Amino acid sequence: MKTIFINIKELIQVRDNSILKVSGKEMSLLPTIKNAYLIIENEHIIDFGEMTNCPLVDGLNLIDVKGKYILPTWCDSHTHIVYAGTREQEFVDRINGLSYEEIANKGGGILNSAKLLNETSEDNIYIQSKNRLDEVISLGTNAIEIKSGYGLTVDGELKMLRVIKRLASEYNIPIKATFLGAHAFPLEYKTNQQAYINLIIHEMLPKISNEKLADYIDVFCETGYFSVEQTEQIITAGKTFGLIPKIHVNQFTAIGGIKACIKHNALSVDHLEIVTTEDIEALKNSNTMPVALPSCSYFLSIPYTPARSLIEAGLPLALATDFNPGSTPSGNMSFVVATACIKMKMTPEEAINAATINGAYAMGVSETHGTISPGKNASFIVTKELPSYYQIPYSFGSNCIESVYINGQKV
Numbered sequence: 001m002k003t004i005f006i007n008i009k010e011l012i013q014v015r016d017n018s019i020l021k022v023s024g025k026e027m028s029l030l031p032t033i034k035n036a037y038l039i040i041e042n043e044h045i046i047d048f049g050e051m052t053n054c055p056l057v058d059g060l061n062l063i064d065v066k067g068k069y070i071l072p073t074w075c076d077s078h079t080h081i082v083y084a085g086t087r088e089q090e091f092v093d094r095i096n097g098l099s100y101e102e103i104a105n106k107g108g109g110i111l112n113s114a115k116l117l118n119e120t121s122e123d124n125i126y127i128q129s130k131n132r133l134d135e136v137i138s139l140g141t142n143a144i145e146i147k148s149g150y151g152l153t154v155d156g157e158l159k160m161l162r163v164i165k166r167l168a169s170e171y172n173i174p175i176k177a178t179f180l181g182a183h184a185f186p187l188e189y190k191t192n193q194q195a196y197i198n199l200i201i202h203e204m205l206p207k208i209s210n211e212k213l214a215d216y217i218d219v220f221c222e223t224g225y226f227s228v229e230q231t232e233q234i235i236t237a238g239k240t241f242g243l244i245p246k247i248h249v250n251q252f253t254a255i256g257g258i259k260a261c262i263k264h265n266a267l268s269v270d271h272l273e274i275v276t277t278e279d280i281e282a283l284k285n286s287n288t289m290p291v292a293l294p295s296c297s298y299f300l301s302i303p304y305t306p307a308r309s310l311i312e313a314g315l316p317l318a319l320a321t322d323f324n325p326g327s328t329p330s331g332n333m334s335f336v337v338a339t340a341c342i343k344m345k346m347t348p349e350e351a352i353n354a355a356t357i358n359g360a361y362a363m364g365v366s367e368t369h370g371t372i373s374p375g376k377n378a379s380f381i382v383t384k385e386l387p388s389y390y391q392i393p394y395s396f397g398s399n400c401i402e403s404v405y406i407n408g409q410k411v
Helices: 024-028 088-095 100-105 110-118 122-138 154-170 193-210 228-240 257-263 277-284 294-300 307-312 333-344 348-355 357-361
Strands: 002-012 032-041 044-050 061-064 068-072 074-076 141-147 175-182 216-221 244-249 268-271 289-292 380-385 401-406
Touching (some): 024 307, 024 348, 074 333, 110 154, 122 154, 122 401, 154 175, 154 193, 175 228, 216 257, 228 244, 228 257, 244 257, 257 268, 257 277, 333 348, 348 357
Parallel strands (some): 002 068, 074 141, 141 175, 175 216, 216 244, 244 268, 268 289
Antiparallel strands (some): 002 032, 032 044
């Protein structure tokens, strides 16, 4: 059945199908059509344009959205929504003066989540994760990457990835799975790190490949976690199993990880709170997407990704939530867009591009999602009546979304 949306105040992110990402100055350009219509059929966009050219054909399901905006659903390319329990005590610990690193060193942080996950049944983890996924969909996200990394054992990592696979089979949206066994070293491997890396390479990866549980491989390449050399060792092994690198890097320190990731053709490098001139130069000659996670910076009170430096160097930039129990217990992409504008000095146009088309690129779905384009998936946000789409980042504490359509259906 065909449905036509009429009197759209402004149809946002209207692009040709051939454009898969935007970079540099292009990020400030957000193509729109004012006083527009949009026609969808089943799961796809088939036509759009100005209302003066609107084909009012008999048999169309007509929806009048006068005064409202339509834009593509958010594409969240970096999350950890499959986990057990919460870590609000660590939130209070940080208020009382402990740093992220200090909490981790006393057995908190990632290791805390790993303990909880390994003590929780797969079905229970699925129910918790399903609730989080339902929430982010209601907030306008329709393509999502989900990482493992809170198992840190063979059984724990497989349990997480099976939950992700189950979610992907039950939700008709793009869900990309990333294996992040190299999220931290379990306590029993602190003095023999290579033994844990061997476990990842020789036991986890073959089983993951055999069950087809992951699309990507990730490593927390950071001081106190995995060195550049260890990261490369794990990436190389993952590539032999067909896993594309998407890497945590430069969250707290710059240790040369970005250059190494680019050498291995990483699809994205994520966090980048600390970025050097050398990092920017390396990214210029690559197809790797930098991904910023501003709500993580907000929650941990750490520096924000230097968006202006990256964009002014001609680079692309994507935005994602980093939804996880320790450093970003939120999957609200509208808040991410607002925070990018407020704290990273991105314009609304740049932030929306970063959260849609570039987010789609950062998880390999920009051919089907991230823009309003003929033939692409009919997944989009209908806003409330707003004075302008700038209201989305401006009203950072409000929900500007009236409804969300996934595959042509209102959710």
